[in-house]
Amino acid sequence: MEKDTELKEQVIGALKSVYDPEIPVNIYDLGLVYDVGVVAGHVAVQMTLTTPMCPVAGSLPGEVETKLQELPGVVSAQVELVWEPAWTMDRMPEEAKLQLGLF
Structure with a gap:
């Protein structure tokens, strides 16, 4: 269980290194x-x-x-890749909104 928690943190870190090519904020x-x-080394996103x-x-899901x-x-x-619920800017934390100048 502890290994899964540690691996999940690493997975989130890796997700934060992937960027939408049109927006200068990472996908996470x-x-x-x-x-x-994360279960026993198997990751599902x-x-x-x-x-x-x-x-x-x-291409992005494969990347x-x-x-x-x-x-x-x-x-x-x-x-x-899922489409429900639809993405909105409300899903972004304040820091990301600030980075994009949305305030």
């Missing part, structure tokens, strides 16, 4: 990641994109999976 702080699960017409819709699979201790990584 953008609120695009809805759920992160549910995420969305800012819009279904996002130009990286076909995230690859980045997660590179982490020590990850046995497998699966990224599920």
Whole structure:
């Protein structure tokens, strides 16, 4: 259980290193990641994109999976792209909104 907690922290750190190419904020702080699960080294991530017409819709989930699979201790990584609930800027923390000049 403790290993899963540590690995989940590493997974979140890796997610924070992936950026939407059109927005200078990482996908985690953008609120695009809805759920992160880690059980015995198996990682499952549910995420969305800012819009279904996002130009990286076909490549970003695979990029995230690859980045997660590179982490020590990850046995497998699966990224599920979901559209419900729809992403809104309300999912972003204040720090990300400040970074984008939304205040």
